[in-house]
Amino acid sequence: MSSVAVIDYGMGNLHSIVKALQHAAPEADVVCVSDADVILNADRVVFPGVGAIRDCMQALNQSGLSDVIQQVAKTKPLLGICLGMQALLTDSEENGGTPCLDVFSGHVVHFSEPLKDGNGNSLKIPHMGWNQVHQLQQHPLWENIPQDSRFYFVHSYYAKPDNAAIMAATTQYPEAFTCALTQDNVFAVQFHPEKSQAVGLQLLKNFLHWDGQA
Amino acid sequence: MSLAKRIIPCLDVDNGRVVKGVKFVDIRDAGDPVEIARRYDREGADEITFLDITATHDNRDTIVHVVEQVASEVFIPLTVGGGIRTLDDIRRMLNAGADKVGINSAAVFNPDFVREAAERFGSQCIVVAIDAKKVSAPGEPSRWEIFTHGGRKPAGIDAIAWAKKMVDFGAGEILLTSMDRDGTREGFDLPLTRAISEAVTVPVIASGGVGNLDHLADGIIDGKADAVLAASIFHFAEYTIGQAKQQMASRGIEVRL
Numbered sequence A: 001m002s003s004v005a006v007i008d009y010g011m012g013n014l015h016s017i018v019k020a021l022q023h024a025a026p027e028a029d030v031v032c033v034s035d036a037d038v039i040l041n042a043d044r045v046v047f048p049g050v051g052a053i054r055d056c057m058q059a060l061n062q063s064g065l066s067d068v069i070q071q072v073a074k075t076k077p078l079l080g081i082c083l084g085m086q087a088l089l090t091d092s093e094e095n096g097g098t099p100c101l102d103v104f105s106g107h108v109v110h111f112s113e114p115l116k117d118g119n120g121n122s123l124k125i126p127h128m129g130w131n132q133v134h135q136l137q138q139h140p141l142w143e144n145i146p147q148d149s150r151f152y153f154v155h156s157y158y159a160k161p162d163n164a165a166i167m168a169a170t171t172q173y174p175e176a177f178t179c180a181l182t183q184d185n186v187f188a189v190q191f192h193p194e195k196s197q198a199v200g201l202q203l204l205k206n207f208l209h210w211d212g213q214a
Numbered sequence B: 001m002s003l004a005k006r007i008i009p010c011l012d013v014d015n016g017r018v019v020k021g022v023k024f025v026d027i028r029d030a031g032d033p034v035e036i037a038r039r040y041d042r043e044g045a046d047e048i049t050f051l052d053i054t055a056t057h058d059n060r061d062t063i064v065h066v067v068e069q070v071a072s073e074v075f076i077p078l079t080v081g082g083g084i085r086t087l088d089d090i091r092r093m094l095n096a097g098a099d100k101v102g103i104n105s106a107a108v109f110n111p112d113f114v115r116e117a118a119e120r121f122g123s124q125c126i127v128v129a130i131d132a133k134k135v136s137a138p139g140e141p142s143r144w145e146i147f148t149h150g151g152r153k154p155a156g157i158d159a160i161a162w163a164k165k166m167v168d169f170g171a172g173e174i175l176l177t178s179m180d181r182d183g184t185r186e187g188f189d190l191p192l193t194r195a196i197s198e199a200v201t202v203p204v205i206a207s208g209g210v211g212n213l214d215h216l217a218d219g220i221i222d223g224k225a226d227a228v229l230a231a232s233i234f235h236f237a238e239y240t241i242g243q244a245k246q247q248m249a250s251r252g253i254e255v256r257l
Helices: A015-024 A036-041 A053-063 A065-075 A197-208 B033-043 B057-071 B087-096 B105-109 B112-121 B159-168 B190-199 B213-221 B241-250
Strands: A003-007 A029-033 A044-047 A078-081 A106-110 A127-135 A149-155 A157-161 A167-172 A176-183 A186-189 B006-014 B048-052 B078-081 B100-103 B126-134 B144-148 B153-158 B173-178 B204-207 B227-230
Touching (some): A003 A036, A036 A065, A044 A065, A044 A197, A127 A176, B006 B204, B006 B241, B057 B078, B087 B100, B100 B112, B105 B112, B105 B144, B126 B190, B144 B159, B153 B159, B159 B190, B173 B190, B213 B227
Parallel strands (some): A044 A078, A078 A186, B173 B204, B204 B227
Antiparallel strands (some): A106 A157, A127 A149, B126 B144, B144 B153
16 A cells, blocks of 8 residues: 655644544555655655644745645645645735745635625634535545535635636535635645544545546 | 534543543443543534543643544544643643643633734634623623633633633634533523624634533524533433434534534
């Protein structure tokens, strides 16, 4: 079975994602690393993250991992999660405007306030909890995951890709926003598969068996 | 089709054992937080909260081991509260596999601790726990103040103003417990819950007083809470999480079934 490198750049807790990957595919060799060579030699790469985008990009740029991720994005299966997804866009409006990795062409924007649901109740930010993921295209990562399954989210910003063709799924809050993106060998999700119980583990398992083809 | 309201069972853990509401559970499982967490996960809990009530500092490592074990096999969000006083306490809990920490008394003694914690770890993992008690006399407009030390010490601070301040300081969520209702099984303090929920922009978890499944739905519908937390009704195995969700769904609340 293949090796998986979970990129460790000091942003947040990697315990859950590592445990979830091991649980989803006990035969996989999961390592948590910041070493460029190990990441470039792994069969596939997971790029997680929580926190603020400025700190994230600063850590990636200082460690040289920005270049590594851009290389990985051209060569092997890559899964971006939460802030890891946002960092793959061109830029984010968080922290007064932050240039990102530009793997996906588009922007990361804040939920516009005040949000109201259909009954006039105000919606909270961060968007936190279990919401439905509406798959827009067939993809190996959606295998055995029912349409509109609930995944766990916690975020205040979301991705707006320039090209609608790379949208893999949307979620309503209260309008539809893009919660998953895919292009070639890269897949990225705003929700946390490692915290989304059975459907989340299934997505991780699908990623661990993905050859990088749509 | 929208965000589900959450049901969060809470385990009060003392020296590595769950200390209340275990009398009808199979004796092998009784009091073992890992076993109970597993059961709640199977029943469809949306998150699990551990409240460490261990009195002695020496035994605080036990909660870390509990979280490590649960986080290795239960893949839903985990929150740990109780005795979180330093950035290092938070780091230890997150490294053990917790997703969020609950900060209570430490926020009252030093509000800047919440700001520092949110800056260092992100607002998404900082839950500020507020214990509030009604202080207005009957007939007066309702007013609540916050209490520390498990509701024993008044802090002389207005609960609504405090909740707003904590959000400004970076709290990503508020866990609101009514000290008047806690343990009474009479239901949440709904006016309090609604007042806080309408005053802040972040999600509010209602806590304190749940005695039946309708109380949970009331907290969402009348209290405007985003999530409801309960301990004893689930530990006693009076109700399963699944039953609670069915009841909420029957009252028109969107839940993850």
